[in-house]
Amino acid sequence: xxxxxxxxxxxxxxxxxxxxxxxxxxxxxxxxxxxxxxxxxxxxxxxxxxxxxxxxxxxxxxxxxxxxxxxxxxxxxxxxxxxxxxxxxxxxxxxxxxxxxxxxxxxxxxxxxxxxxxxxxxxxxxxxxxxxxxxxxxxxxxxxxxxxxxxxxxxxxxxxxxxxxxxxxxxxxxxxxxxxxxxxxxxxxxxxxxxxxxxxx
Numbered sequence: 479x480x481x482x483x484x485x486x487x488x489x490x491x492x493x494x495x496x497x498x499x500x501x502x503x504x505x506x507x508x509x510x511x512x513x514x515x516x517x518x519x520x521x522x523x524x525x526x527x528x529x530x531x532x533x534x535x536x537x538x539x540x541x542x543x544x545x546x547x548x549x550x551x552x553x554x555x556x557x558x559x560x561x562x563x564x565x566x567x568x569x570x571x572x573x574x575x576x577x578x579x580x581x582x583x584x585x586x587x588x589x590x591x592x593x594x595x596x597x598x599x600x601x602x603x604x605x606x607x608x609x610x611x612x613x614x615x616x617x618x619x620x621x622x623x624x625x626x627x628x629x630x631x632x633x634x635x636x637x638x639x640x641x642x643x644x645x646x647x648x649x650x651x652x653x654x655x656x657x658x659x660x661x662x663x664x665x666x667x668x669x670x671x672x673x674x675x676x677x678x679x
Contacts, residue, residue, distance in 0.1 A: 480542040485595040487665050489588040492547040492561055492595050495534050499548055499557040503530045506560065506578050515617045516578070517639045543567070546576060549592050551584050558583040561592040563600055563609075572600050574611035577623075590626035594666055597627065601655040602670035610652035612638075624651045628658050 485492040495503070504526035506512050513520040521529065533546040542565075549559040559579035565572045574596065577589050585592075593611070600606040611629055613620035624631070629651035637645035662670060 479537040480540065481537045482545060482547060482599060485547075485599055485669055486552065487588075487591045487595050488663075489552065489591055490558075490585040490595075491550050491552055492592060493550060493555070494537060495530075495546060495548050496555075496557075497534065500527070500530050502557045502580060503533070503560070506580070512578055512580075513641075515614050515620075516576070517641070519641050541565075545596070547596065549579060549583075549585060558585055559589075559592075561589075561596055563596050565600075565604065565606070570605065570607035572604070572606050572609050574609060574627075590623045593623070593627040593629075594663075595669065597653065597658065598662060598666040598669035601658060602672060606655065608652055608654050609658075610650055612648040612650040615647040615649045621649070627653075628661055629653050 481494055482492070504523060507518075507521045507526040507529060508523060510520055533544075536542060536544045536546060544565075545563040547561050548557045549561055550556060551558065560576045562574070562576035563572050564575050574593050577592060579586050579589055597609050600609050609629075610632070611624060611627070612635070613624070615634060621631075630653065632650045632652050635648045635650060638648040639646055659667075659670060
């Protein structure tokens with residue numbers, strides 16, 4: 479299997495999905511508020527179940543193109559949200575996807591760190607050159623998250639997707655490996671270099 483090792487940051491960590499993550503994962507995809515800014519409409523329980531099953535099977539794909547990881551607190555394995563990476567079929571590019579944190583999560587306010595950890599893995603282990611991300615242009619809090627992740631604004635894609643019967647513009651950002659690595663933290667440099675940080679005692 480092509481599994482991602484646990485990626486540890488200062489305020490959170492990322493891990494592969496476990497079978498017992500089904501309920502909170504499905505809660506995100508069936509929640510009217512949590513899906514508001516996602517690129518897909520709110521799902522019914524059956525659709526959410528099928529999406530979880532496909533996400534759980536991602537490490538078995540060869541080559542692996544999709545990485546949907548669980549966001550957890552540094553010393554707790556409880557599923558608190560998701561962070562994803564979609565490797566494109568051409569070039570050395572990928573898109574960050576699916577940053578969602580559950581209400582009341584102890585890691586709220588640190589979502590950018592989840593993106594940075596996955597970017598370090600992409601630029602390091604996956605050998606990517608460019609990683610980009612986007613958000614609905616009316617999502618007022620996301621520019622701050624994008625900048626904190628080390629992503630630079632690029633463009634506005636007009637009416638890129640439709641949810642709840644409306645078309646939405648998307649503002650895009652990107653980082654390229656040589657520049658992003660210059661501002662990586664110690665944890666991120668360890669991931670970039672393939673060094674596994676010691677687990678906390």
